[in-house]
Every structure is written in structure tokens, then in C-alpha cells.
Amino acid sequence: MMKQQPERLLTLLEECKTLAFDLNFTYAKEWKSKSKYRLLVGYLPIYVPREIMHAANALGVGIMGAGDRKQIIKGDAYYQSYICHLPRGVIEMALDNNLDNFDGFLFPSICDCVRNLSGMFKLVKRGKFQRYFDYPQNFEKHIGGTFYRELLETIIKDMFQINDMKITAKHLNDSIALYNINRRLIEKIYDIRKEFPWRLSAVDVYHIIRAGMVINVEKHNEMLEEIVGLLNEDYGEPMDNIRVVISGSFCEQPPIGLIRSIEMAGCYIIDDDFMLGSRWIQGDIDDASQDPLNAIVDAFLTQSAPSSAVYDYGNPKSARLIKKVKDRNADGVIFCAASFCDPALLDQPDLQKACDAAGVAHINFQFHENTGQFKVIKEQTGTFSDSIKLWV
Amino acid sequence: MSNPKEAIKEKSMVIQKDMLANLFTELSNAKANGKKVVYTFVPGNLVELILALDMLPVYPEINALQSGMRKKSGSYIKDAEKLGFSEDVCTYVKCDIGMMLNGNLGPTGEKLPDPDLLLLSYTGCFTFLKWFENLERLYPGVEIAMLHTPYQEDGQITDDQINYMVKQLQEEVIPKMEKVAGKKMDYDRLSKMLENSARQEELWVKVLETAKNRPSPIDSYFAGVYYMGPLNTGFRGTDAAVEYYEELLKEVTERMNLGLSPVTPEGEMKEEKFRLVVEGPPNWTNFREFWKIFYDLGAVIVASTYTKVGGVYDTGFRHEPGKPLESLARYCMGVYTNLNLPQRVDLIEHYIKEYKADGFLINSIKSCNSFSAGQLLMMREIEQRCEVPVGFIESDLVDPRYFSYANIKNRLESYFQMLEQRKQILAREEANA
Numbered sequence: 083m084m085k086q087q088p089e090r091l092l093t094l095l096e097e098c099k100t101l102a103f104d105l106n107f108t109y110a111k112e113w114k115s116k117s118k119y120r121l122l123v124g125y126l127p128i129y130v131p132r133e134i135m136h137a138a139n140a141l142g143v144g145i146m147g148a149g150d151r152k153q154i155i156k157g158d159a160y161y162q163s164y165i166c167h168l169p170r171g172v173i174e175m176a177l178d179n180n181l182d183n184f185d186g187f188l189f190p191s192i193c194d195c196v197r198n199l200s201g202m203f204k205l206v207k208r209g210k211f212q213r214y215f216d217y218p219q220n221f222e223k224h225i226g227g228t229f230y231r232e233l234l235e236t237i238i239k240d241m242f243q244i245n246d247m248k249i250t251a252k253h254l255n256d257s258i259a260l261y262n263i264n265r266r267l268i269e270k271i272y273d274i275r276k277e278f279p280w281r282l283s284a285v286d287v288y289h290i291i292r293a294g295m296v297i298n299v300e301k302h303n304e305m306l307e308e309i310v311g312l313l314n315e316d317y318g319e320p321m322d323n324i325r326v327v328i329s330g331s332f333c334e335q336p337p338i339g340l341i342r343s344i345e346m347a348g349c350y351i352i353d354d355d356f357m358l359g360s361r362w363i364q365g366d367i368d369d370a371s372q373d374p375l376n377a378i379v380d381a382f383l384t385q386s387a388p389s390s391a392v393y394d395y396g397n398p399k400s401a402r403l404i405k406k407v408k409d410r411n412a413d414g415v416i417f418c419a420a421s422f423c424d425p426a427l428l429d430q431p432d433l434q435k436a437c438d439a440a441g442v443a444h445i446n447f448q449f450h451e452n453t454g455q456f457k458v459i460k461e462q463t464g465t466f467s468d469s470i471k472l473w474v
Numbered sequence: 475m476s477n478p479k480e481a482i483k484e485k486s487m488v489i490q491k492d493m494l495a496n497l498f499t500e501l502s503n504a505k506a507n508g509k510k511v512v513y514t515f516v517p518g519n520l521v522e523l524i525l526a527l528d529m530l531p532v533y534p535e536i537n538a539l540q541s542g543m544r545k546k547s548g549s550y551i552k553d554a555e556k557l558g559f560s561e562d563v564c565t566y567v568k569c570d571i572g573m574m575l576n577g578n579l580g581p582t583g584e585k586l587p588d589p590d591l592l593l594l595s596y597t598g599c600f601t602f603l604k605w606f607e608n609l610e611r612l613y614p615g616v617e618i619a620m621l622h623t624p625y626q627e628d629g630q631i632t633d634d635q636i637n638y639m640v641k642q643l644q645e646e647v648i649p650k651m652e653k654v655a656g657k658k659m660d661y662d663r664l665s666k667m668l669e670n671s672a673r674q675e676e677l678w679v680k681v682l683e684t685a686k687n688r689p690s691p692i693d694s695y696f697a698g699v700y701y702m703g704p705l706n707t708g709f710r711g712t713d714a715a716v717e718y719y720e721e722l723l724k725e726v727t728e729r730m731n732l733g734l735s736p737v738t739p740e741g742e743m744k745e746e747k748f749r750l751v752v753e754g755p756p757n758w759t760n761f762r763e764f765w766k767i768f769y770d771l772g773a774v775i776v777a778s779t780y781t782k783v784g785g786v787y788d789t790g791f792r793h794e795p796g797k798p799l800e801s802l803a804r805y806c807m808g809v810y811t812n813l814n815l816p817q818r819v820d821l822i823e824h825y826i827k828e829y830k831a832d833g834f835l836i837n838s839i840k841s842c843n844s845f846s847a848g849q850l851l852m853m854r855e856i857e858q859r860c861e862v863p864v865g866f867i868e869s870d871l872v873d874p875r876y877f878s879y880a881n882i883k884n885r886l887e888s889y890f891q892m893l894e895q896r897k898q899i900l901a902r903e904e905a906n907a
């Protein structure tokens with residue numbers, strides 16, 4: 083008889099699922115309540131270096147939108163119909179009490195919606211600080227690097243003003259080491275999925291990574307260690323599925339039903355850019371530096387993942403996508419971006435052209451985080467999967 | 475570009491027309507004359523650097539808006555969509571790409587020269603970055619210079635931000651421009667141009683401020699987009715633009731002294747009934763119809779935020795010949811779409827009070843997240859702070875599918891009725907007091 087998923091794995095997956103979609107951030111708030119020096123710093127997609135928060139006794143909490151888990155009433159009165167869904171869910175959470183107890187908010191420089199949302203948080207006065215995290219689009223160390231370092235120092239100062247916590251090189255190196263472990267374990271899960279995609283569904287992977295955005299890294303690392311151990315057991319059997327990479331969902335997150343529909347339509351999602359922030363830095367950051375802040379800056383300049391939010395002159399995203407497809411031994415790409423998402427959608431024609439040139443099959447659809455109907459997407463994906471199976 | 479004021483042929487208009495005609499002639503002959511061509515954006519534009527190196531600027535946004543006015547944008551946008559660009563994204567980008575796919579014909583009907591340099595002044599709009607990534611692919615191998623303008627996220631310009639920009643200018647942008655131009659920057663010449671820029675900015679602010687007069691001699695939005703032309707379309711810093719703004723100020727002051735209302739495409743407005751402040755860009759595909767709704771009902775725009783996308787000068791910024799790079803950095807960081815939301819609300823509040831506006835109207839543009847995201851909250855803030863009726867309409871810049879004349883007209887008529895009622899109430903209150 084075929085060996086089933088280990089019981090313990092199922093328990094852990096259930097725990098991750100609950101954490102991932104707790105829009106009240108109960109775990110994080112409880113964590114904070116244990117000491118008056120602890121801070122909660124919410125951040126929007128995509129990337130902020132959580133190491134600096136960890137070193138400052140703060141928990142960086144990913145705010146990935148309300149998805150299909152919250153009825154949007156106020157948010158719709160703040161946004162026109164032609165603006166993507168993510169910010170309306172976030173403002174709804176801010177106006178309800180979901181984000182109470184958060185000390186500050188960071189809004190990475192990924193598009194003008196998130197940029198302007200930083201101003202909205204200022205106007206509605208949520209948090210003690212609200213910063214647009216304007217990371218450089220210049221990647222020269224003494225130009226963009228210096229600017230980035232100053233930006234990080236500003237945020238460190240923001241946190242210091244609240245909890246008086248002075249960051250030392252040791253603190254920061256320790257935090258970097260913990261996040262290095264975190265990144266390695268996450269990559270390990272993707273590597274296992276590359277070899278044995280039947281051992282864990284894409285939805286499960288999603289829950290595992292997303293849970294890590296709302297809990298402390300020590301706890302996430304413990305869970306990941308255990309999950310990786312369990313995934314190394316031999317169970318389940320491969321199905322006749324194609325292997326796909328998902329591109330374009332780096333900010334507003336697709337509903338779980340959509341990810342599940344893609345899988346049910348005969349696709350193993352071998353790689354994706356869901357919650358890209360957790361995988362933004364590729365490889366380790368030096369955790370034994372005399373100047374660890376510098377190490378974080380260097381990592382941003384030289385080890386950032388390809389993304390629609392970074393100017394790609396000299397290092398085109400298209401080539402990096404094709405490389406990912408080859409490295410992951412994928413059969414095709416599913417372009418799956420949020421409606422009205424200029425950064426993702428304006429990248430697509432070129433990425434698709436690169437796929438065509440490299441002979442990589444692809445399909446394309448748009449979603450809202452609260453899309454409820456997946457029938458069409460499932461049919462399209464099913465046809466896509468069948469057509470690839472015919473030719474591979 | 476068709477010109478609404480052509481009928482009365484004011485001298486300033488003739489000057490501007492000649493300036494544009496000369497630029498397009500120069501552009502047509504650029505390749506033959508060995509002149510280098512730089513594609514760049516209006517907000518945070520570095521035109522003095524381009525001109526000081528004897529290169530010629532082309533602004534894809536201006537091409538897009540002119541395509542809109544010439545009713546060509548609809549088909550250009552569809553062509554870009556056929557290429558895979560989503561219906562959801564900024565239509566300026568699609569219109570520009572569609573125009574290139576169709577031979578890149580400029581407003582004179584002649585082909586615009588290909589760029590020798592893409593100068594990405596990434597200021598106040600994230601989509602610019604994506605736009606130029608796409609242009610780079612349409613012109614493989616073209617030289618690229620990128621200037622990242624930090625956002626005024628905290629409502630101020632910091633030393634760190636200035637240093638970051640100056641370093642980019644010194645070490646990357648200007649050397650790249652010099653390489654393309656084949657010559658070194660002449661800083662004396664640049665300073666002279668910046669002196670001219672400051673003079674033009676001074677004159678431009680004076681023109682804008684005539685709208686504080688009752689009646690206002692200008693419409694700061696519909697006519698304002700023409701008045702701001704020379705500053706934003708490649709002439710800032712030139713002697714010709716100084717002449718233009720001197721003449722414009724003279725004409726506008728004369729009108730003000732005579733107690734005249736703004737000139738419209740159908741002649742002079744008879745009566746100024748409502749004074750409005752407008753936020754957001756206009757629609758270009760139906761520009762005249764759109765304007766007509768306002769002047770037919772006696773509404774004058776006394777201040778607008780759109781006329782500040784190329785630079786906010788009425789809060790005191792001037793280019794400084796003595797600090798060329800620092801002042802270019804400050805200029806870029808100060809443009810309207812690079813202000814944070816609280817700054818934008820403060821500026822609008824200031825306009826409403828200073829220009830004694832009766833109401834505040836937002837034209838929300840489907841394409842433009844930079845302007846549109848957050849506008850509904852801005853509207854609430856203004857309503858609370860200024861206690862004036864606020865209005866909200868929606869359209870697009872250059873996609874004719876998103877301009878519904880009937881819908882906009884209905885909304886505006888109801889809004890003007892509301893303004894009228896409020897005026898009557900205020901008048902009664904004043905009489906009773």
C-alpha cells in the first residue's frame with residue numbers, strides 16, 4: 083500500500099495554515115505582549131530586511147492583503163474600481179482593528195499604489211511611524227548602496243525611538259544567521275518539491291512560507307526543520323502532471339482556490355513568486371562581518387531575486403525567468419498577475435516573448451485576491467497541461 | 475497639436491507655436507545634422523543638461539497626449555494590446571508603444587528620430603521604470619541613463635537624498651550623456667540656462683497667481699496645460715522660453731487689469747460663476763468637449779495640481795545657477811507626483827484658500843496610479859478641512875473607451891448645481907449677518 087503523508091506533517095501544515103491566514107495577527111500580538119520592549123513592524127510586499135527588526139527586538143510582520151478572508155466595505159470607499167485589490171484590503175484592516183498594536187509600517191517601493199498607501203497611513207494616523215521603503219534603483223555600492231544604508235539607519239532609528247534598543251554588530255550578525263537558516267530551509271523545501279512534487283502540495287508550501295511572515299524566525303525555523311525532516315521520508319506517488327513555474331504574483335496574492343485549481347488541473351507548481359520577500363535574498367548574507375549592516379546592503383545590491391519592482395537594466399528578468407524554468411526542469415510558465423497591477427502586467431509581453439524564443443510554453447491569466455470563480459482558469463490550465471503532455 | 479487660442483492669435487501663442495515648429499524641424503533633421511536625440515519624461519526632466527550638450531529632447535508622454543488629441547490613441551492602444559499589453563495598464567505606455575509600432579510619426583506627421591539615449595528620470599511614477607524597460611527592448615543596444623529620484627516620503631527633502639541624486643548625476647548620468655553627445659558638459663553654459671530657468675519659473679508663478687484675481691483672467695487647467703508647455707516640453711532654460719513667459723505675463727496682466735475672464739476655444743468667457751481647484755490630469759481624447767462643459771457653465775479652474783507635474787514652483791523652488799546639480803536634484807524631488815499624500819492635501823488646501831475657490835474637483839484617471847491611488851481619501855480630507863463641495867469624475871488620459879461624455883456631463887451638472895445652492899446659502903447668511 084502507498085505510504086501516506088506523515089501524521090505529524092499534517093499537524094504542522096494545519097498549524098501553518100491557521101497562522102498564515104490569521105488576519106488579526108494573534109501570534110505576533112501575543113509575542114509582543116511578553117515584553118514592553120518588543121515591537122511589531124508591519125511591512126507590505128515585497129521585501130524588507132527583517133534582520134534589522136529582529137536585531138532591534140521587533141517582529142517584522144508581513145501584511146499580504148486580506149485576500150478572500152475579509153469582507154471589504156470601507157476599503158472600496160477608499161479606492162476606485164480600477165485599482166488593484168491589495169491596498170483596499172490593507173486599508174480595511176487598518177481601519178478595523180486588525181493592525182492595532184503595530185508600532186510602525188514599512189511600504190516597499192514596488193509601485194505607486196503601495197507608495198501612496200504609505201501616505202494614507204500617515205493621514206489616518208496608524209502606527210508610530212510609516213515609512214516608504216524607497217530602496218535604490220542604482221546598484222553601485224557607493225551610490226545606491228550608501229543611500230540604502232542610510233535608509234536602513236533611519237528605520238533603525240525609528241525603532242530605537244520607541245524601545246531604546248541599541249543594535250550591536252553581534253545582535254545583527256545573530257539575526258542574519260537566523261534568517262540565513264530560514265532562507266536555506268525554504269529553498270530546501272522548493273528543492274524537495276523539484277524532485278518529489280507529490281510529497282507536498284503547492285498550497286501547503288504556500289501556507290508554510292506565509293506562516294513565516296507572521297511569526298518569529300526562531301519558531302519558523304523550528305517548524306521548517308521539522309517539515310524538511312518529514313519531507314525527506316519517502317511517501318506518495320507521482321502523478322501525470324506537468325511542471326510549471328508561476329510568474330507575476332509577487333504582491334497581491336492569488337486566492338488559495340486558484341493555486342489549488344492549477345494543481346487540480348494537472349500542474350505541479352515547481353516554483354513561483356508568491357511571497358517573494360521571504361526568498362528575495364538569494365544565498366546567505368555574511369553573518370560574521372564587523373559591519374553587518376554593510377553585509378545586508380551588499381546582499382540587496384548583488385543577491386536580489388528578479389522582480390518587476392527592480393529596474394533590470396543589464397540583468398534582464400526575462401533571461402532569469404528562462405534560467406529558472408531550466409533549473410527547475412519545468413515544462414511551462416503560468417503568468418498569473420493581479421488585475422490592474424502595472425508592474426507585473428507591463429513585464430509580461432517581454433517575458434512571454436522570451437518564453438516563445440526559448441520554446442517554453444506559457445499561458446496567462448489575471449486574478450483578484452478575492453476571485454471566487456476558478457472554473458475558467460481550471461479549464462484553461464487543464465487544456466494547457468494536456469497540450470504539453472501531448473508534446474513532451 | 476490643435477490650439478484653442480489660435481483664433482485670437484495672441485503673441486505668446488505665436489511664439490510657442492514657432493518654438494515647437496523649430497523643435498520638430500530640428501528633430502526631423504536630427505540624424506542628417508548629427509544631432510543626438512534623448513527620450514525622457516516630463517516630471518523631473520533634466521532638459522537643461524540635454525540642451526547644454528546640444529542634444530534634442532523627445533518626451534514619450536507628450537507624444538502620447540498629442541496622439542490622444544489627434545484621435546490616434548485608440549488604435550495605438552489596441553495595437554499594443556494585441557502585442558500582449560493588458561487592458562489594465564497605463565494607457566500612456568500603450569499609446570506610445572502603439573505609436574512606435576505604427577512608424578513613430580510625430581504631431582507633424584513626420585517620423586520622430588530613434589533615440590540615441592534613453593534618459594530615465596524615474597520621478598514620481600513607478601510606471602516610468604516599466605515604460606523605459608519596454609522602450610529599451612524596442613531599441614536594443616540604445617544607451618541608457620537612469621536617475622532614481624527618491625520620493626518625499628516624509629514630506630521633506632533630506633541631505634541623504636540630495637547626495638544620492640547628485641552622485642548619480644555626477645558619476646553616471648552626466649558622463650553617459652557626455653558620451654552620447656560626444657562632448658563635455660559646459661558648466662558655464664549650464665549655469666546660464668539655469669538662470670533662465672529660474673527667470674521663467676518666476677514669470678510662470680506670476681501668471682498662475684493672476685488667477686487669484688476675481689474674475690480670473692486665466693483658466694489654470696485647460697489653458698494652463700498650454701501655458702506650461704515651454705517649461706515642460708524642452709525649452710526650460712532657453713532664451714526663447716524667457717521671451718514666451720514675459721509675453722504671456724504681459725498679456726495675462728492686461729486681461730486682468732481689464733477685468734476680463736479667460737479665453738476659451740469659443741472666445742472669451744462671459745461670466746465667472748464658479749472658481750474651482752482641480753486635481754488630476756485632463757482627458758486628452760475629448761479635451762475640447764471636456765473643457766466646454768466647464769466654460770458653458772461658467773466654471774473657471776483657478777488652480778490645478780496637474781500643471782505642477784513638471785515642477786512645483788509656486789511654493790518657492792527655483793533652479794539655482796550657483797548649485798546646478800543640487801538644484802536639479804531638488805527640482806526632481808519637488809515635482810507634484812513626488813510629493814507624499816499629506817503634502818498633496820496641504821497644497822490643495824492652500825490653493826482652495828489662497829485662490830478663494832468655491833469647490834474642489836478630482837478628475838480621476840484610470841491609467842494613473844501615481845495620481846489616482848489615494849485620491850478618495852484626499853477628497854475626504856479636503857472636504858473636512860476646507861468645507862467646500864467636492865466633486866469626483868473619472869476618465870482616462872488617452873483611452874477613448876474610458877471617456878463617457880454623458881456620464882461626466884451629468885455628474886458635473888449636478889456638482890455645479892450643488893455649488894450654486896451653496897453660493898445662495900452663503901449669500902443669504904452674509905446678508906443676514
Ligand code: SF4
Nearest residue numbers: 166193195333334423
Ligand atoms: S498588486 Fe501590483 S499594483 Fe497592486 S499594490 Fe501590488 S504591486 Fe502595486
Ligand code: SF4
Nearest residue numbers: 564599601842843844
Ligand atoms: S502612471 Fe500616470 S504618471 Fe505614470 S506614466 Fe502613466 S499616466 Fe504618467
